[in-house]
Amino acid sequence: MSVTCELIKRNCKLYFKDKGMFFSSMITPVILLVLYITFLAKVYRDIFMSGMPSGTEEKIINGLVGGQLFSSLMAVICITVAFCSNLITVQDKVTESIKDFLITPIKRSALAIGYYAATFICTFIVCISATGLCFIYIGATGWYMSAVDVLLIITDVFLLCMFGTALSSVVNIFLRTQGQMSAVGTIVSAGYGFICGAYMPLSQFGEGLRNTLMFLPGTYGTSVIRNHAMAGVFREMEKTGWPTEIIESIRDSVDCNIYFFGDKVDLWVSYLVVTITVFVLIGLYVLLNNKNFSAKLKNLFKKKNKVN
Amino acid sequence: MKDIIRIEKLHKSFGEIKAVNDLTFSVKEGEFFAFLGVNGAGKSTTISMLCGQLEKDEGKIYIDGTEVDGKNDEIKRELGVVFQNSVMDKPLTVYDNLKSRAAAYGIKGKEFEKNLSEIDEKLHLQEIIKRPVGKLSGGQRRRADVARALIHNPKILILDEPTTGLDPQTRRMLWEVISELRVKRKITVLLTTHYMEEAADADYVVIMDSGKISAEGTPIELKNKYSGDFINLYNVDEEKVKILGKKYEKTSVGYKVEVEDTKTATELILKYPEIFSDYEIRKGKMDDVFLAVTGKKLIEGEKR
Numbered sequence: 001m002s003v004t005c006e007l008i009k010r011n012c013k014l015y016f017k018d019k020g021m022f023f024s025s026m027i028t029p030v031i032l033l034v035l036y037i038t039f040l041a042k043v044y045r046d047i048f049m050s051g052m053p054s055g056t057e058e059k060i061i062n063g064l065v066g067g068q069l070f071s072s073l074m075a076v077i078c079i080t081v082a083f084c085s086n087l088i089t090v091q092d093k094v095t096e097s098i099k100d101f102l103i104t105p106i107k108r109s110a111l112a113i114g115y116y117a118a119t120f121i122c123t124f125i126v127c128i129s130a131t132g133l134c135f136i137y138i139g140a141t142g143w144y145m146s147a148v149d150v151l152l153i154i155t156d157v158f159l160l161c162m163f164g165t166a167l168s169s170v171v172n173i174f175l176r177t178q179g180q181m182s183a184v185g186t187i188v189s190a191g192y193g194f195i196c197g198a199y200m201p202l203s204q205f206g207e208g209l210r211n212t213l214m215f216l217p218g219t220y221g222t223s224v225i226r227n228h229a230m231a232g233v234f235r236e237m238e239k240t241g242w243p244t245e246i247i248e249s250i251r252d253s254v255d256c257n258i259y260f261f262g263d264k265v266d267l268w269v270s271y272l273v274v275t276i277t278v279f280v281l282i283g284l285y286v287l288l289n290n291k292n293f294s295a296k297l298k299n300l301f302k303k304k305n306k307v308n
Numbered sequence: 309m310k311d312i313i314r315i316e317k318l319h320k321s322f323g324e325i326k327a328v329n330d331l332t333f334s335v336k337e338g339e340f341f342a343f344l345g346v347n348g349a350g351k352s353t354t355i356s357m358l359c360g361q362l363e364k365d366e367g368k369i370y371i372d373g374t375e376v377d378g379k380n381d382e383i384k385r386e387l388g389v390v391f392q393n394s395v396m397d398k399p400l401t402v403y404d405n406l407k408s409r410a411a412a413y414g415i416k417g418k419e420f421e422k423n424l425s426e427i428d429e430k431l432h433l434q435e436i437i438k439r440p441v442g443k444l445s446g447g448q449r450r451r452a453d454v455a456r457a458l459i460h461n462p463k464i465l466i467l468d469e470p471t472t473g474l475d476p477q478t479r480r481m482l483w484e485v486i487s488e489l490r491v492k493r494k495i496t497v498l499l500t501t502h503y504m505e506e507a508a509d510a511d512y513v514v515i516m517d518s519g520k521i522s523a524e525g526t527p528i529e530l531k532n533k534y535s536g537d538f539i540n541l542y543n544v545d546e547e548k549v550k551i552l553g554k555k556y557e558k559t560s561v562g563y564k565v566e567v568e569d570t571k572t573a574t575e576l577i578l579k580y581p582e583i584f585s586d587y588e589i590r591k592g593k594m595d596d597v598f599l600a601v602t603g604k605k606l607i608e609g610e611k612r
Contacts (some may be wrong), residue, residue, distance in 0.1 A: 006411030010397070010404070017399040100456070101396045103359045104412035105381040 003106060007114030008121065015122045016087050025084030028189045029077040029130050036069040044068055049267040051250070057240075060233060062142030067230035068254055069132040073197040074157055074229075075222035078127050079196075082164030083171075085122040085187045089115045095190045100214040112169075112289040116282070127157050144232030163221055163274055167280035173288045196222045201255040214260050218276035220270035223258045227267055230256060309336040311370075312386075312464060312496050313358070320353055320519075329519035332365070334497060334510075335461075340490060340512035343500040345596060349429035350519040351500040352392070355468050358498075359389055385413060388462035390531040392469040398442030402433065403450045405441060406459050413460040420459075427455045430485055444555050456484060464496045467491065471503060483509075502592035513594070515601050523601040524586030527594060528600065534600040535592025537573055539565040542586040552576055552583070562586075 013019055044065045049056070092098040101111055131153065145153075168188075175181055193199040196218035201209045212220050233244070234256075237247055251257045258265050313335035320328040328350045335341045343351045358369055360376055369376040374383045391473050396405045410420045428434060444452060450470065454513055458467060465486070471479045483506070489495050499506065505524035507513050507527070514524045523530060541549060542562040549556050549563045554576075558566040566571045571591065577584045 003414060005410055006416065010400070010408035013404065014397055014399060043538060068611040075521050095398070096391070096393065096395045097397055099361060099391065100409060101412055103384055103387060103389050105384045105414075107381070135576050152312070 004110050004114050004117070007106075007111065008118045011062060011114060011118030011166065012122055014088050014091075017120065018091075019047075021084060021087055021091075024115045024185070025124050025126060026080045028080040028084075029073065032073050032076060036073065038076040042066055048250075051253075052246075060237060060240075063134070063138075063144045063233035063236070064142075064230065064250070064254075066138040066141045067233055068226065070138060071222065071226035071229040072193070073134060074127065074131060074153075074225050075160065075198045076131055076193045077220070078123065078157060078160035078221075079164035079167065079192050079218065081126045082119060082123040082161060083168040083185060085126070086115070086119040086165065086168040086172050087181055087185070088118065089169070089172045090181045093176055094181070107287050109286065112285065116165060116169055116285065119169065120161055123161045123165055124158065127161055128154070131157055142233070144236045145229075146232060149228050149231050151224060152228040156221075158265055159271070159274055159278070160221050162278045163217065163281075166278050166285060169285045170281050171289065174286070175281075188230055190234060190273055192218065193305065195219075197255050197258075198222050200260060203253050204256060210259075211261055213291050214258065217273050218263070219258065220273040221256050223265070224274065226254060227256045230254065310338075311335065311371055313341075313498065314368075315354070316357070316368045316370075316468070317367065318354065318357065319365045320350075320357060320367040321365055322364065326519050328364075331516075331519070331521060333466050333514055333521065333524065334339060334495060334498070335464075338494045338496055340497045340509070340511045341499065342464075342507040342513045343516060344502075344504075344507045344513055344594070345500075345516035346502070346602070348518075351514040351516055352468055353519075354465055354576075355498075355500060357533050358465065360384060363441065365592065370405075375576070385460060386460050386463045387466060388451075388460065388464065389466045390457045390459035390468065390470045391474060391558060394441065394449050394453050395455060396441045396449075396452060401441055402444075402455070405435045405452070406456055409412055410459045412530060415460055422457075423461065424458055431455050446474055447481065450474060450482055451485075452476060455480070459490070461493075462495070464498060467497065467499045467501075469502060471501070472488055504598065508594045515598060517602045523597070528591075530594070530597045531592050532569070533597075536545040536566055536568050536597035537570050537592065538590050539567060539573055539576070539584075540588045540590070543585055544586070548580075548583045551580065557579060 045061060048061050048064050052061070057118065092101075135150070171184060175184060194211055195216055202213055202219065205213070230251075234251065235248055238244070250259070258270070311334040315334070316332050317330040318328050319326070323545060328347075331350070344355070346359070347352050353362065358376065359372070359376060359383070368480055371383050372386050374380055376383060378456075396402075397408075400408075406424060407416075407420060410416065411424065415423060424433075431451050431454060433451065436444055436452060441449060441452060453470075455489045467486070471482060471511065474482070486497060490497060501507055510527060512525070513527055513530060514540060515522045515530075525533065525587060540559070541564075544562065546558070546563070549565065552565060554565050556563050557563075567576065573589045577587075
């Protein structure tokens with residue numbers, strides 16, 4: 001265990017000392033934050049205001065906008081930051097530092113755990129810091145969250161960081177070069193927000209695309225954190241006598257309610273989907289790191305190539 | 309002396325290319341063993357299989373009597389490797405690097421500090437220990453690499469072209485350290501190199517070409533077998549050199565005459581004493597051996 005701890009320390013130090021890696025992982029959250037504050041916040045505000053009766057309290061609108069921005073931001077950065085911090089695994093192959101560990105008696109599984117845990121820790125530190133900053137922003141604009149909401153949001157960030165780390169770990173196993181590293185980083189940073197419903201709610205998409213995206217576990221992660229980020233505002237709206245139908249239609253429009261081929265997905269099901277995905281991805285990661293399995297896989301490809 | 313490394317009928321191919329082809333050799337405990345060959349001869353591939361980094365296609369590798377087959381990773385404790393290019397983490401300090409590598413062998417706390425101070429005595433690490441590896445000069449980085457290879461007290465030190473690209477002063481420093489280690493720790497050294505003069509100092513040399521052993525033996529055995537002696541003649545006319553009836557070449561200071569062996573040289577001296585007023589006899593160099601064995605010349609790591 002102490003061997004793994006030392007590896008985790010090494011990997012975390014590498015991440016935070018490599019300014020390029022650290023700052024590149026901060027690019028996505030910073031761009032999103034600037035985008036939301038300067039542009040998207042206004043768009044969301046206008047959308048909410050157009051659908052609400054005149055005289056709606058400004059703080060409620062701000063709470064809704066803030067909750068949506070915050071949840072979208074966190075849904076994306078938990079994944080993009082994980083991909084960036086997990087680049088250590090690829091960088092070790094590029095710089096050949098991995099050779100220095102493979103000549104030691106350390107087990108591959110310990111190496112894999114070292115990478116996974118370090119990536120998770122780095123991602124969680126960055127994401128929880130971003131969460132803190134977002135709380136300050138929401139506090140300044142319209143705070144309705146309870147202590148339970150805050151705790152649930154921290155749990156969601158934890159779960160999404162686990163998901164991001166597991167997903168990036170599996171993807172990064174196949175990367176060998178700096179070019180591949182940059183390509184994957186760019187694709188994930190640019191594309192993930194769209195396919196998880198963070199940049200634009202799924203409710204805005206056509207039915208076919210919406211149903212397709214419901215097969216991706218990231219969608220459920222976004223919905224989970226959005227529910228908790230906006231729960232306080234909806235409670236306040238209920239308390240002040242807003243009709244349930246209107247509240248439900250807002251929940252539908254911002255993906256607090258998501259539908260799998262027309263059937264509403266309960267919150268616990270969303271949790272289950274993300275949790276199961278995390279376990280499946282970790283299992284796959286362990287399997288791919290197994291020397292015997294990798295060898296069999298390689299042989300299979302060799303045979304296939306020969307046949308071709 | 310027992311065999312500390314034994315390799316039997318080792319094969320490794322990359323597609324159609326046979327990188328290592330039916331390789332068999334052994335290294336005795338405490339020996340300074342050199343692998344000589346041009347790029348692509350199969351030296352580094354053999355080392356990679358020895359270290360367990362690369363799967364072998366066929367054959368057997370034994371380290372200290374235990375077969376290296378991917379199942380008994382504990383045998384890796386016996387090996388310390390200095391790679392051709394430094395593989396330490398450049399943003400981290402030498403200390404952090406050594407600590408993380410030592411931990412991979414289960415060495416930590418006081419044991420690590422003890423090992424580190426022992427290595428520090430030989431390599432004088434104090435001036436670089438707290439500096440990031442990326443900020444070190446080539447020579448300092450090499451010292452750090454050797455320290456990393458020795459941090460777990462291995463029985464065998466593998467040096468994969470350790471002096472390529474280093475200046476002569478750093479090269480000399482490295483060899484002084486390694487010589488001291490051999491004397492004090494009785495460590496076995498397995499070297500792959502392009503440099504003939506480094507191989508000439510070895511106890512045993514294997515010359516590899518296209519994945520196969522072309523020749524092997526002690527440097528003196530190889531020189532005797534594959535290269536004749538040379539007589540350097542000074543202050544003599546070319547007409548007199550021709551009288552010797554041997555192949556010769558003009559040098560900047562005289563003539564270099566090729567003879568079969570020292571006995572022939574002695575016979576010539578006795579027969580023509582008037583020609584040999586200023587001369588020297590020397591054995592052939594490893595360059596000559598390499599050329600005779602492979603038909604290739606090695607110049608600073610390049611094939612000619």
